[in-house]
Amino acid sequence: MFKLWSTVIKDIRILWRDKVGISLMFIMPIILVVVITSIQNSTFQLVNKNKLPLLICNKDTGKISSELIKDIGKIGMFKVSLVSGVKDEKSMSEAMHTKDAMLGVIIPSNFSSKVAAKSKNIAGKAMSSFGLQGDTVKHAGDVDPLTIYYNPVLQESLKLSVAGGIRSALQLVESGETLKSLYFSINEKQLPESLENEMLNNKTAINEIPVSKDGTRTTPNATQHNVPAWTIFAMFFVIMSLGGSVVREKVSGSFIRLKTLPTNYAVGILSKQITYMGVTMIQAAVIFSMGIWLFPHMGLSALNLPSDWLALFIVTLVCGWCAVSYAICVGVFADTQEQANGFGAVSIVILASVGGLMVPSFAMMGFFKSAASLSPMHWCLQAYYILFLEGGKLKDVINNIVPLFIITIVLQLIIFLGLKRKNLI
Amino acid sequence: MALNNPLAIDIENLGFRYPGNSDLSFSKLNLKIAKGERFGLFGPNGAGKTTLISLMTGLLSVDEGHIKLLGKEVGKKNNQVNKLFGFIPQDFSFYQELSTVENLEFFGAWYGLNRQTIRKRTDDLLHILGLEEVKDKQVQKFSGGMKRRVNLAIGVIHNPKILFLDEPTVGVDVQTRYAIINYLLELNKNGTTLVYTSHQLSEAEGLCEQVALIDDGKIIAHDDLDKLLKDYRQDSLEHLFLNLTGKDFRNDV
Structure with missing residues (x-):
């Protein structure tokens, strides 16, 4: 346990000193959330107000x-x-x-x-x-x-x-x-x-009522749609720091020494998962806080958190774990930092597109509709939408958490096989 | 060559080839290093020094024969064996973003030491290697010589019984070299077996008692340094080296 604790502390220290990595994981997604929500808000208003x-x-x-x-x-x-x-x-x-x-x-x-x-x-x-x-x-x-x-x-x-x-x-x-x-x-x-x-x-009136699981009738807005969606993207954005960190460690001199020490490198990988899962939770907390307290000052609607906090915590945790697993997986197989960053950035944009972050999955055609279920972001997004837009509870998102969990386990298995194949554990 | 002490390292009929390479790097190689020895392994570039050290430290896996450290077989990631030795690679093997103390804390934990032992050993090593004043500064800001001292400190934090040193003083000033060599002699006095490899042959003469010359994957000479110099009628290790390995360039591809 002391080994794991020391490794987590080491990873936190390295991460804390990596200002570029922190900017990529926090500032960039925050800018993205603000910009996209503002733009989407204008589109909402184009129909409703403008x-x-x-x-x-x-x-x-x-x-x-x-x-x-x-x-x-x-x-x-x-x-x-x-x-x-x-x-x-x-x-x-x-x-x-x-x-x-x-x-x-x-x-x-x-x-x-x-x-x-x-x-x-x-x-x-x-x-x-x-x-x-x-x-x-x-x-x-x-x-x-x-x-x-x-x-x-x-x-x-x-x-x-x-x-x-x-x-x-x-x-x-x-x-x-x-x-x-x-x-x-x-x-x-x-x-x-x-x-x-x-x-x-004298026409018959048409009532428009948003359907929700908890019976509330809050009209969805750009904030409620975009904040959860782009929080998921931010979590997967950890690949820009974590994928590179795994590669950097692998190609650096320190790794040669690590391989000769009486500790399995699996401890190192576990530590990175714990550290970066913490990062994804902080990212979600920061972005949600912004949605609640900062957005109203920017002329945007405030974010309403779901009533089931436990469900929100579990979905965010599993989503963060999946994002971290994906980043480590890319880091294990990439030979250079450039490979990890390039592939990482492009692949998460693809996963986001296929997963319905950019175009709703229900509007997709044929193949892409089926492919959406392969993107972990799709399951995260569906779970978040049930919680944020439909007022769902934990039982309502189980069907989304299970596939997400399975994808994460598959990624963990790939990481294990990759480390074995490369003789790293 | 008779060995009076028990063996620290016992290599028997070692065979190894790099994956995808049909030629054996080593074939039926035998080498015995006694406990408490100051052993030097020398050879031209591509002779097999680093490969042999990688096999002894478990970084590479043996294809044939066996290697034992203090009677324990070196295998793939054998924690019992890995506790016995320290390794000072030629490259800086630590986290440049961390301070000396932070590096020692982390690597100490991975060597299986507890918090108190790490603290005590850290204080001792910082003092011995003259790093006390800069102990909390990030290592990436250090000079090459200071980084060499940090590299050494990490490799010996757990008081290893065997210490593998791959070019431990390359690129350092005279003061740092003097401090490192003196510390290695001190460690040896306390019972640590040193396995040293370097191209700095004059430095090796002052450190090593036993030497082995390796070329093309074969040990071409192995004995007490003074005896070898006498047998081959050479006045220095450098001349002995050139005499046995020739003066042709070696292209290590």
Whole structure:
């Protein structure tokens, strides 16, 4: 025990004096968490609070196009600006660039008359089907399409929301016009505004409730999503210090002496695991603390810790152990520090991508969806999401802890075989 | 050569080849070193000195024959054998980020010493090797000579019965060499068997009583130094060395 204790103290001393290593393990992930959460927060707000800048060039002079513009504004997603003089795609592109707009819509010149004619026609057809006489418009024709221009940086999902929003505004205008025509055909008078509002705007409400295991209804935010995810990444980032440390020890003169001492090098490996598991726990504590106390001062939502602290501790511990095992595994097989650092850095980015830290696993296709289960980060992330977003308890994350534990044991086995093969234990 | 004392090191019919190399580095090599001897192993580059020391310290595994240290067979990571000896490699074998005291604490623990013994031995060694003033400074800031002293202190913290020294004074000033050699003589007086290898033959003459010359994996001479000089009619170890191993360059690839 004294040997292990002395080795842990030695490892802590070396680590404490490795300022670059400490920066890589603490400062870099902290910056990453803050930056990613802030950026993601902006995206959340883009949908919820901020509005997408939308340019509308209305070539039509009628009333219906003005109503359409009013309805688009009511969607709440857009900050509408009107422009004139846009003739084609090129001039719209220039206008969007000048006004820093993500979207542009051109309403064609005969929009109101064509919508009115179409509505009258539909109302006439409806009257005929009721066995009544109604007005129809000969050669009503189709309404010219609205053209939506969008900045290519706009994500596909956002683009679909935009198209859906505008389509719904358009439908509202068209339905309103049809209703007015129908009413006029029946009653020979204008549809009262109050009735029009009641008929068109009295929609069934949609409630949005986040589903949680503990019954709480806290709406998830960028902090709640990103802090746990990037804490996992930070834990795996120990590879930048630990992988190199294993290689450094292996290639340094000290290792020759270690091999001649009456102590198994397994003690050295165990000590590194204990030391760096401590580091991963401190990393998690620091990042969570930042989320709780610092983020609100930065205009971000505060992190809400799960109610089951034991589950949080166990998940973090197993995740840290897995990260440390992976780093040691890379260190055992790498011949140089450059190999360990290069492979380590690239591989954790790949594991993070496959594991769903960058793109949610549920959105992945075929092979990558299956591959996600091979990434330890996937299981850590799922466990954290159950705790942080769904209010889960220890029993809810067991199914995630077990695969994570199995991956860790496999890594330990690989470490053992690697050390044996290299005659190091 | 008759050995009156019991054996510290007994090598019998040693055979060894490096993995992937068809040629044997050693074939049926025999060597006996008595307890309390100051033994010097010399030879040109690539002769097999470091390989032989690596085999004696268990860093490499024997293919044929056996090596015994104080009657115990050297095997793969044999803790009972590893307690018996100290090893001072040519490279600095310690943690440069740690201080002398921290290195001694760690290596002392790995030698199986308890806290009190480590503390006492650390104080003694710091005093003997003149490292008291810098005991808490990181070793990486030390001069080459100071690092050599730290290297030595770590290898002897557990009072080994056999001490293997691979070029223990390379690159040091006269004062440090004098201090190291004097300390090694002191250790030997207290019963430690010294197995020394170096290219500093004049230094070896002052330290070693018994010498063996090795070339191409074979021991070409082994006896009392004075007797060898007399038998070969040479006035120094350097001349004896050149006489037996020739003056051609050795390319150790």
